[in-house]
Amino acid sequence: MADTKQAALQAVKGMNDILPASVPRTEKLPDxxxxxxxxxxxxxxxxxxxxxxxxxxxxxxxxxxxxxxxxxxxxxxxxxxxxxxxxxxxxxxxxxxxxxxxxxxxxxxxxxxxxxxxxxxxxxxxxxxxxxxxxxxxxxxxxxxxxxxxxxxxxxxxxxxxxxxxxxxxxxxxxxxxxxxxxxxQPDERRAHREALVAYFEQHAAALDEDSKRRLLSNPLRILDSKNPAMQSLIEAAPTLMDFxxxxxxxxxxxxxxxxxxxxxxxxxxxxxxxxxxxxxxxxxxxxxxxxxxxxxxxxxxxxxxxxxxxxxxxxxxxxxxxxxxxxxxxxxxLELPVPSAAPRAYAVLMSPAVLPQAMVTLQALRAAGVSVQMHAGGGGMKAQFKKADASGAAWALIFGESELAAGEVALKSLRDPAVTQRNLSLSGVSEWAAELRNA
The missing domain is CATH 3.30.930.10 (Bira Bifunctional Protein; Domain 2)
Structure with missing residues (x-):
């Protein structure tokens, strides 16, 4: 049986996809x-x-x-x-x-x-x-x-x-x-300059490249914009518009x-x-x-x-x-100039499916208070989730565990400074510690 699989389509040459920074690509283009x-x-x-x-x-x-x-x-x-x-x-x-x-x-x-x-x-x-x-x-x-x-x-x-x-x-x-x-x-001044340019370049027609010869009578001003190295000395000596x-x-x-x-x-x-x-x-x-x-x-x-x-x-x-x-x-x-990070402020680690309803309510409250939070999705153990949290660029991890939720709390852990001690935050006081997450 013949292979009917079709080749993957690609973007038109010279027309590029603008992708998130997390998506690798062979050509170095701005993300x-x-x-x-x-x-x-x-x-x-x-x-x-x-x-x-x-x-x-x-x-x-x-x-x-x-x-x-x-x-x-x-x-x-x-x-x-x-x-x-x-x-x-x-x-x-x-x-x-x-x-x-x-x-x-x-x-x-x-x-x-x-x-x-x-x-x-x-x-x-x-x-x-x-x-x-x-x-x-x-x-x-x-x-x-x-x-x-x-x-x-x-x-x-x-x-x-x-x-x-x-x-x-x-x-x-x-x-x-x-x-x-x-x-x-103004147009009349450019016309006078144009006439002088045409006369000048006609005197040096043998030194013009084909593109400049084509422009000589249609748009001689554009000859001055030529990047041809062989013509630069000729262009430098041409009449300047400033004189007109x-x-x-x-x-x-x-x-x-x-x-x-x-x-x-x-x-x-x-x-x-x-x-x-x-x-x-x-x-x-x-x-x-x-x-x-x-x-x-x-x-x-x-x-x-x-x-x-x-x-x-x-x-x-x-x-x-x-x-x-x-x-x-x-x-x-x-130039490798510094660019503000687009990473979320916090990453939500979910210890079990049972914590999901309360976790999502808390995350929605944080977002409404102006805190950017990325929630882990797709399951996985703690180690895998923390690996994703670190890769996200977030400064903090919010750990939603069943025991913490039973106490009305969520654990806050720094992902960038190991010297900062992990601590628990009250779910009833989200508005108070949302400002801390935004600014810390």
């Missing part, structure tokens, strides 16, 4: 506990700045990204997961980034009618590219946007917000991550810099920093690291004052940033 800690930290920091949470669909009309990102960007040309809806023939795309969808939502719902908004979201994005460390086909992004604010003060606020986030996560600015800053000016900025653009940039200087935040002005989307103007920035090989950018953003009108809304300024979550968590792992 779910690290993700939850990051998300909790993000929510805390953004709440202090008055940012509101929102969610947008994972699938959007393909035209949104063509119009919003630009037809000649790498994302639109090569990286989007696009398909035709079998029901109605619509062209749809799995979102490759968050900003365009957020702006679409703001326009569709007239969200700025009552004034500017500070908003944020996080979730999965999709790009069809070669998977590598810190760069996946399904990746997750934190996206923060300030919509309707025109001044450089909000540009600086966003950058200072990222510094606070780094500090809350244990990262040190200037050591673990570094800030790079630039101004892209007018008085207003320079004043905007100078104010951003003055605020960062006053806050003691070090940065480097990088005239070759252009970002990957067509919609940016004025301030652009990136936080970079040397700890992740060639994938050095962990956060980037800037101002995009024309995008809301470009996507059909009333003209309104905007500024924001995106942060690659996988890449940032890989950085935290690489």
């Amino acid at each position: 779910a506990g690290l993700w939850l800690w990051f998300e909790t930290t993000v929510r805390s920091v953004l709440a202090r700045y008055g940012y509101q949470y929102l969610l947008t669909p994972i699938v959007e009309p393909t035209a949104l990204f063509v119009r919003g990102l630009g037809e000649v960007t790498d994302i639109v040309e090569k990286e989007m997961y696009s398909f035709t809806d079998a029901m109605n023939g619509d062209r749809l795309t799995l979102r490759p980034e968050a900003t365009a969808g957020i702006v679409r939502a703001m326009v569709e719902h007239n969200a700025l009618y009552n004034g500017p908004l500070r908003i944020w979201t996080l979730g999965p994005m999709f790009r069809h590219e070669k998977p590598q460390k810190g760069r996946y086909r399904q990746f997750h992004q934190l996206d923060v946007e300030a919509l309707g604010f025109a001044g450089p003060d909000v540009d600086a606020e966003l950058i200072l917000m990222t510094r606070l986030l780094w500090r809350e996560l244990g990262l040190v600015e200037g050591e673990h991550v570094r800030l790079e800053l630039n101004s892209l000016g 900025l007018g008085e207003a653009s320079l004043a905007h940039f100078d104010t951003v810099r003055a605020i960062l200087d006053a806050a003691g935040l070090p940065y480097r002005v990088n005239p070759r920093l252009v970002r990957g989307m067509d919609y940016y103007n004025l301030t652009v920035f990136e936080w970079v690291t040397d700890q992740l090989g060639s994938q050095g950018t962990v956060c980037g953003g800037g101002r995009y004052d024309g995008l809301i009108e470009q996507l059909g809304g009333k003209p309104a300024p905007a500024v924001g940033f995106g942060l690659g979550i996988e890449r940032l968590l890989l950085l935290i792992q690489a």
